[in-house]
Amino acid sequence: MLSKFQIFKLGLFDVAPHLLSVVPFGIIFGAIGIELGFDPIMTYATSLIIFGGASQIVFLQLLSGGASSLIAITSVGVINSRHLLYGAVLSEYLNKLSLIKKLFISYFIVDQGFAVSNIYFKKNKEQNFNHYHLLGSGITLWICWQISTIIGIFLGSIVPETLGLKFAIPLTFIAIIINELRKLDHLMVMIISGLAATFFYNAPFKSYILISPLIGLFAAYLILKFKK
């Protein structure tokens, strides 16, 4: 039987390969925040308070582009709704924990941590203290995200504007969804959402960011129906 600390360390080691993408992504986010005109403290605060990479970029990009707060906040909620799926899967393994522990662990649930800890949970269903694996992976990711954001904020303030670092935003999102591009249904939904966003871009309050995903989700719904 492994000790709590040993399981925590396993979480740390399992998630370590993912740091290769998390750290540069954090640096890019910090630099983009400064490039978009936000002050260092505000840029960093999103990493501490929201702690959700892609949603932080969208949030700052929308606000800097003149979107209303309501639109920016709703977009963050939509992007991070995938956590609901993670929670649904993890709840099976965390249901014996006290409410306080559940509330604490929840803050550290992110994509990469969920991916590695879910694999560990499936393999070690009988093991006690399994949640320490999620803490190990989550806290490791959290520390690296905070530090890399700070490095990015520093670099962002010395990178010249002529480099057009804002172009890193669409590139970052291309990288995030690149694997879904191989699936025909996802590809169709992406093209529909993307074209809708381009078409509705000048809609009031930057509401294109909510209109186009809704159109895309409707297309996904039709595709799912057609598949049946």
Next chain:
Amino acid sequence: MTWTSIFIAGFITYLTRMGMITLIDKDVFNENFRKILNYVPSVVFPSIIFPGILLDDFGTLVAITDPKIYGALTAIIVGLFSRNVILTIISGLISYWFIIFFL
């Protein structure tokens, strides 16, 4: 105002994390709803990617020869082959910089 937005966005994000673990019965989501949720990244991110490449700072369509289009195509090709997040971003940026600074 921005600070308030950050705190509300943070709170909502936290709710998405803890909601299913502490508050909601996980069976409340039926299979169809879960399937639809799987498409969320595929509908949200292209909504940022397409305008980010196809439109300029004033919201008008860019020319087909715009460096951003070539940068994005490079990133897609490199990404499909390498499956590497950072390589995808860097290749797009380098090809973009190459066009705006050297061509």
